[in-house]
Amino acid sequence: MHESDRESSPTTSAKILVADDDFFNRKYYREVLKREGYVVDEVSSGEEAIDSIAKNDYELILSDLQMYKIGGLDVLRAAKERNPNTQVVIMTGYGSIPTAVKSIQQGAFDYLPKPVTRDMLLMHVRKAIEQRELQLRLQEQQQRLELYKKMIERDLKLAEKVQASLVPKNFENENIAVAIQYHPTLGIGGDFCSIYxxxxxxxxxxxxxxxxxxxxxxxxxxxxxxxxxxxxKTNPKPQNILSSMNTFFYDTFGNMGLFLTMMSLHLDFAKRILTYAGGAHPAALFFCAREKSLSLLASKNTIIGFDKSPQNKFSQDKKKFEPGDKIVVYTDGLLEAEDKEKHEFGIHGLLASANAHITEPVVQASEHIIQDVCDFRDDFHRDDIMIMIVEIL
Incomplete structure (x- = not known):
């Protein structure tokens, strides 16, 4: 045995079937392969080969192309039907090369022209078995990927349900009517609102x-x-809500480079006063029913979680309200929606849409504003979109 052959010999014994109607060829292949540690069965006809394939699992089949009645192509088909991972090498005389090439097109690993030398035989056998092992590893990886995909899909569906449970439903009592629309990019996302x-x-x-x-x-x-x-639970002012959230978020996620924007509103129905504070959040819209006009409720505080700012750094503003007034709060995904020319919907698009729909009931108004955004943008959903419209009753 050559030293190179010894180094490349299989670490485990592969089972090989040799099918050839020539006695001397068959014995020669068998002896060469057995000396390399392979387990070898031999048959002298295509019929015997097909029968042996049905009863055994082979890593590799070496079959002569031309045999009486049933030839190598029939053996190839039987082997692939039994196990697609079984490798088949067709051995053929010079005059049958075109047919041997056809065998590769039908799934054979390769063909060997006769006479078959020892080195060529062992090289093809090793490569065929390596190909089989590669196929099996790829199939195993594919099965794992499919399993992981199903797990991820299941977890995503669960996450969607959990997050959907966090988003308040449309709400109405004797003081306010609230409508909420949420459109996450990936089924779930980073937008959130609450009514307390x-x-x-x-x-x-x-x-x-x-x-x-x-x-x-x-x-x-x-x-x-x-x-x-x-x-x-402590009924804090909006500026204190931002301060407390900033401290929590910085302490919890500050080392991860994560931030959030926030708009906090407090409606005092006894005094008819709106108190609001925003942390780098898009300005809310305030609709004055008496004047039929829209104004901006600016966000004047820093982004939440950037640093551990003291409480007195957070400010808030106040505004009187009356029955019929409305407030529109939204996330920046609405403003950043782009058309095919990369133009953003922007604050001007929002103001135009709000002016067109703000006098509608809050549910219809929220739906129509979102529809305007969808009509404007291209098919690519870049960011989560949330909108909440509140009417004072």
Whole structure:
């Protein structure tokens, strides 16, 4: 045995079937392969080969192309029907090369022209078995990928349901009517809003936009939702809500480069005063029913989670409201929607849409504004979009 042959010999014994109607060729192949550690069966006809294939699992079949009645192509078909991973090498005389090439087109690994030398035989056998092992590894990896895909799809569906449960439903009581539309990029995302009724005389409305998309952003939203509920139990001012959320977010995620924007609103129905504070969030819209005009409720504070700013750094503003007035709060995905020429919907697009629909009931108004955004943008959904419209009753 050559030293190179010894180094490349298989570490485990592959089972090989040799099919050839020539006695001396068959014995020669068998002896060469057995000396290399392979397990070898031999048959003298195509019929015997097909019968042996039906009863055994072979890694490799070496078959003569021309045999009485049933030839190598029939053996090839039987082998592939039994196990597509079984490799087949066709051995043929010079005059049958075109047929041997046809065998490769039908699934044979390769063909060997006769007379077959020892080195050529062993080289083709090794390559064929390596090809089989590669196919099996690829199939195993594909099966794992399919399993992971199903797991991810299942987890995504669960995450969608969990996040959908966090988004408030359309809401109405004796004081306000609220409509909410949420369109995440990937089924789940980083936008979130809440309605918190502390008492009959006041309500807290908050909207949050976490950096990022998909599962990671949705997980952060879930944590933010829990923390916000704890903060709201003390009936804090909007500026204090932003301060508390900033401290929490910086302490929890500050080393990860994550931030969020936030708009916090407090409606005092006894005094008819709106108090609001925004942390780098897009300006909300305020519709004055008496004047039939829209104005901006500017966001004047820093982005949430950037640094551990002291509480007195967060400011808030106040505005009187009357029955019929409306407030529109939204995330930046609405403004950043682009058409095919890369023009953004922007604040001008939002103001135009709001002016067209703000006098409609809040549910219809929210649906129509989102529809205007969808009609404007191209097919690519770049960012999560959320809108909340509140009417004072």
């Amino acid at each position: 009724n502390g008492s009959r005389d006041h309500v807290h409305l908050n909207m949050v936009d976490v950096t990022g998309h998909g599962i990671a952003a949705a997980l952060i939203v879930n944590r933010v939702s829990n923390e916000l509920n704890n903060i709201l």
